[in-house]
Amino acid sequence: MSVRADRTGIAVQRLLAVRRTRRIRNLFWQLGWQVALLACCTVLLAPLAWLVSTSLKETGSEFEFPPRWIPNPVTWGNYPEAMTALPFHLFFRNTMLVELGAVTGTLVTASLVAFAFARLRYPGRDFWFTVLISTMMLPGIVTLVPHYVIFKTLGWVDTLLPLTVPAWFGGGAFNVFLIRQFFMTIPLEFDEAARVDGASSFWIYARILVPLSRPVLITVGILSFVHHWNAFLEPLIYLNSTVNLTMAVGLRLFRNQFTGEWNLMMAAATTMVVPIIVLFIFAQRYFTRGIVLTGLAGR
Amino acid sequence: MAPWLLGFFAWTLGPMVFSAGLVFTEWELLTPIRWIGTANFTALAGDGLFARSLYNTAYFTFLAVPLQLTVALLAAMVLNLPIRGVGFYRAVFYVPSITPQVASVILWVWIFNPEYGLANAVVQAVGLPRQLWMLDPELVKPVFIFMSLWGVGNQMVIFLAGLQGVPESLIEAAQLDGASAWQRVRHITLPMISPVIFFNLIIGIIGSFQVFTTAFLATGGGPNYASLFYVLYLYQSAFQFLRMGYASALAWILFAIIMAFTLLQFRFADRWVYYEGTLRR
CATH class of the missing domain: 1.10.3720.10 (MetI-like)
Incomplete structure (x- = not known):
């Protein structure tokens, strides 16, 4: 009886271990894609960000090179x-x-x-x-x-x-x-x-x-x-x-x-x-x- | 309901017949229409700008469309995975394609400004030499192709719709049979969405042959006619030089080219497009 119980216990433990590694692997998979997609989004939205950024720059300061992302001062005018x-x-x-x-x-x-x-x-x-x-x-x-x-x-x-x-x-x-x-x-x-x-x-x-x-x-x-x-x-x-x-x-x-x-x-x-x-x-x-x-x- | 249909067809068919007639005339809007037979076509044959614009358009189409489809399909496949927050990512990928073209072209002109543009800042940061971009006859078309890749969101969403129609059971069955990820894509996903690829291909080619706004606003066809696209040349012929007959001839040649391509694609479609419920010939 106890042998069989032990065996079941081992099987259950193995199953849990498999699940755990799967969950960890899944977590890394998610994390990898999140990072990759966030990077893609940044690149995709960069032109639009640049549009807004330039639109808020003081006349003359849009010609700074290398360019500055945050306008200073912010010119709503x-x-x-x-x-x-x-x-x-x-x-x-x-x-x-x-x-x-x-x-x-x-x-x-x-x-x-x-x-x-x-x-x-x-x-x-x-x-x-x-x-x-x-x-x-x-x-x-x-x-x-x-x-x-x-x-x-x-x-x-x-x-x-x-x-x-x-x-x-x-x-x-x-x-x-x-x-x-x-x-x-x-x-x-x-x-x-x-x-x-x-x-x-x-x-x-x-x-x-x-x-x-x-x-x-x-x-x-x-x-x-x-x-x-x-x-x-x-x-x-x-x-x-x-x-x-x-x-x-x-x-x-x-x-x-x-x-x-x-x-x-x-x-x-x-x-x-x-x-x-x-x-x-x-x-x-x-x-x-x-x-x-x-x-x-x-x- | 019939009057609606009549009006509708008069709007397309009538003008087309009229335009077909104009092909054989010389007409500058204010001058009387003069019948000149096929002289417009002989003139076209010797028109270097016509050949140039045709070449530019073909160059653009045959590079841009395959690249657009690849990028859109890859994006769609990634955004079809069970990733958290995928709806947000899909929205972000789609947004560039609804940005008004006038605004986005002006923005790209600014980004590719040779002196103060963002593009040169990026290129310099990576340690590459600065470029003239749209002012460089060699680079202007590649730059336009790059710009067109920013707006593939539309095609991506169409692919996404296609991918969601692929039955999960097929993919699982293949997985059980030990098919690798690449094999599953190659032998199940791609054939299953081939009608959608076909649709995007046809629409993409028709659209690319008619590319206009980008070149009109960004370069006006320059430098040295390197971005003189077909429809831009047609526009200039009709509305700047007022050669209505000549422009009509240009329009009909483009029409013939696009139709030929479309028919050709339908011809070859049954070799690679799979419609569920039909047998492959």
Whole structure:
């Protein structure tokens, strides 16, 4: 009896020892990765830190070499100085107007088109869906010149219209695709039940599909907000006068007019970066959800 | 719903047809459109800048895209491990990719400033000679490629989504059979996420062929045309020299190149892309 008990005891001890070494090994594994990843993060964030650091330096002290990371003195005054050197309040207002028009247009029309592809039946639907998908692979550059010509003829150049109105025509193939994929996951039984009660297609769209698709609509809204915030080529082509510029092209103008004033330039750039990062911090899951759906599109 | 679709297709298809027509014309916006047949293409054939921009773009694409995919995939594989606080790390890796490009390009120009830039400080600290970076025709493209690697967060998240779709059971089974870590990656993970790699490859190539903002803001195509990328040249032709017909011809050639590459990749895809539920041919 006692021999057997001893044996069990030894076995248990061995098991514990194995577990202990495993736990220690695991601890080192964790520690190693933590150190490596923290190092990576430092390198990745260094440019952004440098952006903020330069934006707070006194004029002249940004040229110190070797460079100093902590500004001395910390010059917050660079921000108001940069913001008033060019009318950044107008740039911001214009950008927000574009956002308002374009994001609304994208959400309304992309979801309607998605509805037409997901729920309505008509001849040629699948053919047109293939066409829609293939336009995603079209280089946007081909239509650059004709689009410009169209807006020139309409007399819309140097207004915000070329940046907002196109969003009202389907809101981009990718967004349609994203919303359609989500609509497809909503059971058809809901529609059928509503139809039995005499609901119209539009009613089903507005009262069933849209309320159930809030997550994907928020994702599309955020992604298109970021897209229009960062957009550069279109505003560059369509906007001329200073009072009509958006943030992105306004920042470019600032760079051209204040060459060499790096601290002010970095302050201006920071004001463009910060809203996007704040948005990301608060809505992180919506950002990545869109991308995850994109990735699955590849499967 | 049909009107939406009509408007939508008129927006893409109509302009494309119009642009295809412009290819055969000479038009400076204010002058009347003049039919010149294929003269734009003969002009292109003898245009040294066209050849230069094509070379620069190809150089950039064929180096940047493979590097981007490798870095993004490695990052995704690491950030798919059961590490504490992995969500935080994923967020940090992603942030550079949403930084507005105008701001980040201006920031990089400052960092690579030959006199006062951070890059030279780092290089000097390691004991290497200072560089001219973007002002050096030899270095400007590698610098741009480096800059593009900073923003691979998007591709990384797509890879991550793919990796999370790989069934745990497959990897465990391989582990029980004594497969090494490398063998598990090579024979299970990579084939399983090959559709995602394919997707990132296609999107990456299409995007790289159209690289514009970086060169436009940082160098304007210089020094000595070393960073004159294709779309930058197209932009200059259309909106600085106002040669709309010529620019349309440029656009259609780029379109043809991108389509050819995309089709080629789809052609070869069934050799290495594995879709679950289908048999390999």
